[in-house]
Amino acid sequence: MNPSPIIAVANQKGGVGKTTTAVNLAACLAEKQQRVLLIDLDPQANATSGLGIAKRAGASVYRALLDGSRLAELVIPTAVERLDLIPSEVDLAGAEIDVARAERYLHRFHEAVAPLRAEGRYDFIFVDCPPSLGILTMNALTAANAILIPIQCEYYALEGLSVIRRIIGQLRDSGANPALAIEGIVMTMYDLRTNLSQQVVQEVIQHFGDQVYATMIPRSVRLSEAPSYGQAIIGYDPHGTGAAAYRQLAREFLKRRRALDQPVPALAAGTAGVSAPPAESAAVPPTIPPPVEPAPVGNRNSTTEVAEDAKEGTEAGFVDTDLHGSQMKMA
Numbered sequence: 001m002n003p004s005p006i007i008a009v010a011n012q013k014g015g016v017g018k019t020t021t022a023v024n025l026a027a028c029l030a031e032k033q034q035r036v037l038l039i040d041l042d043p044q045a046n047a048t049s050g051l052g053i054a055k056r057a058g059a060s061v062y063r064a065l066l067d068g069s070r071l072a073e074l075v076i077p078t079a080v081e082r083l084d085l086i087p088s089e090v091d092l093a094g095a096e097i098d099v100a101r102a103e104r105y106l107h108r109f110h111e112a113v114a115p116l117r118a119e120g121r122y123d124f125i126f127v128d129c130p131p132s133l134g135i136l137t138m139n140a141l142t143a144a145n146a147i148l149i150p151i152q153c154e155y156y157a158l159e160g161l162s163v164i165r166r167i168i169g170q171l172r173d174s175g176a177n178p179a180l181a182i183e184g185i186v187m188t189m190y191d192l193r194t195n196l197s198q199q200v201v202q203e204v205i206q207h208f209g210d211q212v213y214a215t216m217i218p219r220s221v222r223l224s225e226a227p228s229y230g231q232a233i234i235g236y237d238p239h240g241t242g243a244a245a246y247r248q249l250a251r252e253f254l255k256r257r258r259a260l261d262q263p264v265p266a267l268a269a270g271t272a273g274v275s276a277p278p279a280e281s282a283a284v285p286p287t288i289p290p291p292v293e294p295a296p297v298g299n300r301n302s303t304t305e306v307a308e309d310a311k312e313g314t315e316a317g318f319v320d321t322d323l324h325g326s327q328m329k330m331a
């Protein structure tokens, strides 16, 4: 079996939609027959409680980060079929200090998760990171194949993005994680009523080009209510716009991933003095692409594209019953 790809959901800003995206993208992928593990690496444990799991001492990765004990024993099932969780707990806050004192402190999570990844039991392992670039986030980024960055559609959205880019560059160049790729950038809390959202999206596209997902997550009260009921959005409000948006994001995520799995021309591996990346990120360019002209935001979720997605989804063996709901109007 192929090793499971690890995707860190990270952005050092708080409240940008990391946890909401980690939980709901993971749940929507599970709904699409993918086997998914979500690891809650945030001491605030929002992903854990958001999936209706009670915090319990000793249940998190904390021990494993320090003594290398097995992560597999920490895995628990959730109410969503095919979605498993390694929960967080308050103790994890101590890891910032304790792990910093340990040897190879940046690699503790990488080493702890290695057997689970190698087993290949999951199609995807997501890591919900805390809102900082502290030891826990850096451990996640050192272990990850790719980083998925949620960005909130608000005025200061771009602030801090240069920091993330620099960190990614440093992790690659230092050899700590030479193959770290950008999985994608997801715009969250998109507000149809404001021009600001559109402006922010265009600006982010100018910087990150097609690394920005065409799917944007609208602001939705239901999305913010779901965690207090301990449910992913597909359980709490399966037919609303929030569920439709995350289902669409899951479709786009899989579509991009499948494109990466296509055979790559021979020159891709081992040319740039970087060690060959693992198979699942082989087609991701090691550099951030140059800025592109902003795409016309209003057209990005056109009917044709949704129809194509649905057709393609059916061909790939999963049927999406939410075609109409997923036609979000972004203009």
Ligand SMILES: Nc1ncnc2c1ncn2[C@@H]1O[C@H](COP(=O)(O)OP(=O)(O)O)[C@@H](O)[C@H]1O
Pocket: 013, 014, 015, 016, 017, 018, 019, 020, 021, 046, 131, 188, 189, 190, 217, 218, 219, 220, 221, 223, 224, 225, 227
């Ligand atoms: N699309 C959305 N619409 C409305 N509220 C949202 C949306 N995404 C997230 N929220 C809310 O915003 C707050 C921050 O989101 P969260 O996912 O916890 O961010 P982070 O993990 O980056 O700190 C939470 O209260 C969450 O419920």
Ligand SMILES: [Mg+2]
Pocket: 018, 019, 020, 042, 046, 129, 130, 131
């Ligand atoms: Mg969070």
